[in-house]
Amino acid sequence: MTSIDAWRRPWAMIDGSETVAAKTYKVVKGTEIEWSADHAPILVTDAPDGPCIEGKLGTSEYLGRVDSTRSAWLLPFPVKSGRHSTLHIGERRIISKWLDMPDAPDSDAVEEVGEPSTGVRLMDRVKRIWTRLHEVEELIADPATLWQQLAYRWTGGDADERPKMDEIVKQARDMRGILDRLDKSPRRVLRRVHARLPLSRIQELDRKSMTWLIRQPGETMAEQAGNRQRILGIAREENFNTLENRVLLAYTKLARQVALDYVPKRIHLRSREKLVQSFGRRCKSLAEDLVKKGVTEAKPDVTPNFVLLNNPDYHTVWEAWKKLLDRKRIFDELWRWQARSWDEFCALAVMVALQKIDGAVAVATSPLIFRGEQKRGSWLKTTKPLGVVHLSAQNIIAEVTYGRPLRPETHSADSIPQYEHLLAPVRIRCGRVGNQKAFLKTILVWPQWSLRGEWPTDEVIETARMLKHEPRKLKAALEFVAGGIVIIPASDEVSKTARIANASYLTLGASGKPLQEGLHNLKDILVTLLEEGAKG
């Protein structure tokens, strides 16, 4: 039978002690897995293709091999936690349930009254993490100073709540001229209608008008036209209610909504926010104009017509509308893969903290490219190593690697690379410059996603014990581990830290004070661990 474990902690494999075992992993025997919301859902199985969610392969993220037969996979969070998903793993069929995971909030436009729900708060955190990652794209215009600016933003309290290059900002800049043009001369069609027209204005008679005409009493045309001297004919009326204008109306309404949501509720606005605000107003007035002209709103599922596809202005509107509609999808994806985005954010945080250490000089840093479209929670393209920093005061070199191992073609026992089974996405190798003999040691960083962001103290102790004692059992693997850092999302306005032996624990926020403090704490922890690591 295919073996299936549900892991709470990525180091569950080496943590074999009876007392902790119950907390770190669970062997799935029946047909159900229950996940709780205080950890990322890691599923360990010996099925070669991994879990198949709702009949789809490739919907879970490969984390690495934990032993000679089994691999670990990260599952996405459900947008609606009440809905159970079915997993096919090998020949087994498992129902995946979520105990205390909130639902993703429906729309980001809805203004919450009173205390925000857990789901809204979580979504808020997700968005802030995304905003941090998004800053890479904003700063890319001057790549020479990318890391400095990133560090400046994160530690300088300049970290915004909302991304500066949000789609609506782009559109506010690009779409204005187009909306002005379309407002001046929206496309119109001339519709043929029947109307009683004065004889002099008649240009066309169709069958219906002729039938009408011959039924009129009188012999001459003048007699038939009656005392008002009008007969039925074809009139052409301007009509604006075309598909492209309906889409334009739908777009302006949506853009107005998104713009309202983007602009924060405070008096002093930044220029970008002002831009979005005035764009929102422009959209509102255009929407009103269109409604006055008798345009109705298009449904999101309309098929584009020729004008929408080929008229440059209307096509831009069409594309922009699609992108705004896609926001919902982006947020859903963000929600599903928030655990992975957290990994990525923590990797950047480690680099930022390292470079903040006095005397730190970057020897090499990986190119950072912001993806337009995420890949299972990953927003940045990076290379390994993510960065190499020389701490000149301590004369230490720290090499940060971020990323999961590539999935091997075949699963064989002998070739598991160092530390892969510990499932730490961020690894820091440290050593001294010029010391050709010193062995390089590694600090493992586990970004540990959690809903509430709390960390029971006893687990810190367990982790420390694991790092200190367990290496004897798995000598080959842990011989050179200099320490471990667990980073979990901060739940409140402070960053907490705890350290026992070489195991450190830290809560880190995605913006504001918890971010600044967290980075500061992370820096301190890194200095200590690196110094210790470089000792022997």
Next chain:
Amino acid sequence: MHRLTGLDLDGWHDLAVRDTPHEGSEAEIDNAGEEPSHYVIDGGIGGIVVQFRDEEKKLTTDFMGGPQALASAIGRGEGWGEIGRKNRRHSVKELLISVLTNRQDDAMDADTLLRAAADALTSQTDEVIATIPDHSEIDDECQERLIKALRRRGLKVTLLWHPVAIVLHAIKEGILNEAHIDMPVLIVRHVTDGFHLQTLTLRRLQSHAGIIAPERADAGQHVVAQCGLSGLLAQAQNVLRAANHDFEFERHDDSRLPLRLLLDDVECEKVEILRSLNGLWSEIKPVPRQAFHPELTIPQLDWGKAKTVLLSTPLAAPFRHELKKVLEVASGKNVILMTLDAAARGAVIAGRRIESGIPHYLDRLEQVSLIILRNNEVVPEDLVPDNSVVAANREFVAHPVTLGWPARQRTMEFYLRKGGVFKKWITADVDPADDIQAVEVQLRQMPAQGRARVGITSRDWDILRSRPIHLDWSTLEPVDLSFEEIAEKLKPRPVVPERVTARAHIIHWTGADRLLAFEPFILRCDPNNSSDLIQLGKMLQRQWPVPNEATIEDAPKYITTRLLDYDGQPPVGVNPDALAALDRVLAMIGKMIIDNCDPKKGFSDNNLSKVATWSFGRCPDGVQNAVLDAVKSHFTSRQHPLLAPRASSTLLIHGLGRIIIDPARLGEAIDLLLENWTKGNAIAALASLLSRPVATPQVLTIDRTHHIAIIAEQSLYDLLDKASYGNKLTYALRLIGGLLRSREVSPFELILSNSTEAARLHTALTSVHHEIEKHRKHIQRPERRLELIDGLLNLLEGTGGNAGILVDLDELDNIENDNSD
């Protein structure tokens, strides 16, 4: 606001400058009215582009240039593992050379890589103004290649000459001002292997008061010098190695310290951490700047008339000041050192000038002329006049050249002259019109933005109006001809009628249903056997229709074929044994004829001479002489053994027309027939001799031509007298057609306008034409005859006509006269 970036890529110190803040910046965007501040984006020194795999999408390769590439570990060395492999790193310097010189390297796509270098510095922008070196090797094609490499979706790329950018910045900074107007300024740019020199003259813009723009007269100059940047870098490398003599350079990544020492103002004295091949770390100490004294020597040059020199170099501060001093001494002029970002800033200024419709500089375009025929004279007509100075912010639209597009012509050939080189342009096919059409050739060119666009359009002719023809420069090949030679080629040439030759077909040799195969027959043929001889004669004479394979419209379904063509050549693919047998038999027959010519022997029948004369050009030489003799004897009423049999004279005279192909005998035969043209069959033979052999045009001397023309005219008038328009007419027409073959040697022979013979023939033909039209009811195939006469009239007029007229005449002759002589 339109986001604009000035880009100065040279691979030594790449820079970009934008005048709008980037997206992440908090700077206010909408401060209209103020002079926008410039934001400098430093691309780093010794720019590179790296390539790496995206971890998520395993098959795609990503490229990264600029500072991120310099900072990355990619391609640094083996110590970094797989990612450090050196072939992942490409220097921008090399890429620029590859793109500009079109040096193709299969291993990498220079365009894509260079684009990555530019992208890194120009994100979040709508338009890039990129500098391009200005020297004579940078032609229009180089510009196009660079634009193509830099262009990406949603981005406009405009090129700007590097010296122009420098001068624009100098004007903005007040270094150059009103005092320098109409004065030349020399711009010296320090490059990899030396210097680029360009002299620009400052001009006051007529259209915009108070604005100064440089005027560019010609391409700049490239001077190779020892103290080019690569030479200096080598010196810096040596100094570093000398200072760290115990450092194992080979076992580490390449050090960037030499580059920093030479070019970096700030970080030149920082310790560098290098990774060794086994993955560990080492430290390397930099050379203090005071300890490095590069050799800066400048070659002696003609520094021109300019009083002011602007120097642009990426060297670090002490060295660039040193270079300035050296340059001042060498040139004896006032040298102004420009800042590193001058070119990129100048590019932004140019971009904003273009945006507001102000010329950023004045360019002198290269003269482009079209060689055309106007009023029967070949003249060059300028598309771009010589010395035309144009504002570079707008497209230059030349005055259109109007031409006539000949009727029923699918393509036209033009000769273009650009930069003293002639190029031949054959236009793409169009549906031809029935009449001559007026077309306009127009040139448009954006200065320094690649090649000019030349188009042919028409106001009235629908086909060209809706789909103008555009010139594709890449298809033009330079022609190595002088103007006179081209003029000679362009003059319209009268049509030359093609000679006639029969079609030999293999079917005669291999046989078919109802067609006896020649091959087996000839292999067993005995010329001593008279029935074989008769059979051979018949086979040589016979014609056989074969389905026509040509797919031209109106082509006849069948074509007539023979065993041998008029040159005596067999068809392709004949069994060589059979051919040898034929030659053997013919040789035997030839011998028999010559033997029999002995007055003691004589001939009893025509069989032998029939075979010999129907073998066309294959007839043995001896027999040709004998036949010539016999015909001579016949005309002079003398005896000849060959003339003994009945009806032999007709056979021999016609035969003479068939067998003679070599020039010497041809002349003799023609003269003989001319002298006796009134005698029976002479004209027929003459017609064959004029229309068939290859050598005919060579032997058509002025005398002979004149003589033949008179005969042809005379025979036409004879026909008019007799009102007979049968065979004789065809012979006369064939004479005229054959005469026109003399155009093969001198193309303008027998043209109505310059030849009395042609005029007389024309008159005679016109009369015949009238007569036939009048009596068309009594004449066989009048339409065909009229058509052929029309064709000849056209040929004589020199305005066109059918080159295949002789073939048509020959066919008519064949149809009406079975040639059973």
